[in-house]
Amino acid sequence: DVKVTQSSRYLVKRTGEKVFLECVQDMDHENMFWYRQDPGLGLRLIYFSYDVKMKEKGDIPEGYSVSREKKERFSLILESASTNQTSMYLCASSLGLAGTKTQYFGPGTRLLVL
Amino acid sequence: GDSVTQMEGPVTLSEEAFLTINCTYTATGYPSLFWYVQYPGEGLQLLLKATKADDKGSNKGFEATYRKETTSFHLEKGSVQVSDSAVYFCALGVDSGAGSYQLTFGKGTKLSVIP
Numbered sequence: 699d700v701k702v703t704q705s706s707r708y709l710v711k712r713t714g715e716k717v718f719l720e721c722v723q724d725m726d727h728e729n730m731f732w733y734r735q736d737p738g739l740g741l742r743l744i745y746f747s748y749d750v751k752m753k754e755k756g757d758i759p760e761g762y763s764v765s766r767e768k769k770e771r772f773s774l775i776l777e778s779a780s781t782n783q784t785s786m787y788l789c790a791s792s793l794g795l796a797g798t799k800t801q802y803f804g805p806g807t808r809l810l811v812l
Numbered sequence: 813g814d815s816v817t818q819m820e821g822p823v824t825l826s827e828e829a830f831l832t833i834n835c836t837y838t839a840t841g842y843p844s845l846f847w848y849v850q851y852p853g854e855g856l857q858l859l860l861k862a863t864k865a866d867d868k869g870s871n872k873g874f875e876a877t878y879r880k881e882t883t884s885f886h887l888e889k890g891s892v893q894v895s896d897s898a899v900y901f902c903a904l905g906v907d908s909g910a911g912s913y914q915l916t917f918g919k920g921t922k923l924s925v926i927p
Contacts, residue, residue, distance in 0.1 A: 702855070731914065740901065740919035741856075756914065788855055799905070800846070801915060803855035 701725070702804035704789055710810045717776040719807050721789030728794065730772035731801065732756075732764065735786040747772055779811045814839045818902045818918035825892055825925050833887040833921045835876075835902035843904040845869075845878050845885040846915065850899045859887075859900070892925045899923070 705720035721730065731746040733756075743756030745764040753764050761783060765773045772791075776783055786808050790801040819834040837843065844863045848856040860869030865880035874889045885902060902918040 738919065741917040743914050746914060790856075800858050800861065801856075803848075803857065805853075805855045
């Protein structure tokens with residue numbers, strides 16, 4: 699079975715802290731994605747990666763960075779957390795270099811920044 | 813740019829009622845269309861998809877038909893159950909060259925089914 703795991707289900711951090719969110723997939727997928735989900739706004743793409751060490755900005759990259767050192771792992775980094783980054787963060791992966799491919803999602807990390 | 817508009821919720825239905833969640837889209841190229849479902853406390857999972865005009869996707873009693881003439885992909889189920897309570901997302905993906913690997917999502921429709 700396809701599996702995408704995220705390092706934490708819930709996180710509480712303080713303003714200004716550096717935050718790492720980890721995502722691992724076991725399907726040998728080329729593409730990996732980070733979204734944030736907010737009520738009334740749906741899913742918004744933060745960053746995606748189509749290969750190791752490759753990354754592309756999504757719709758809302760400001761305040762975030764990413765790292766992909768291994769094919770199976772994609773990390774989202776909040777360099778200096780702020781309260782407006784309180785959200786649900788979803789990681790996803792897909793096989794093949796096409797926008798028509800199914801994305802497989804992790805369970806999400808609910809982040810609260812105080 | 814590409815966009816997806818789906819009916820806003822929340823939608824509340826009694827068990828065994830008929831469900832329709834409307835979804836329309838605008839896209840360049842020839843999109844594939846998806847419905848994802850998010851159960852409480854979980855990530856999204858694919859419910860069904862259709863890759864070309866007139867295709868019908870179906871799964872777990874849900875179905876949706878890709879209508880190019882009306883740019884729509886409405887989700888339907890004949891008889892909902894309490895276990896169908898979730899948030900439903902319509903999405904599209906387009907093959908338009910390097911870097912176009914993302915999906916465009918609607919804002920989601922929350923469905924609550926009461927016994």
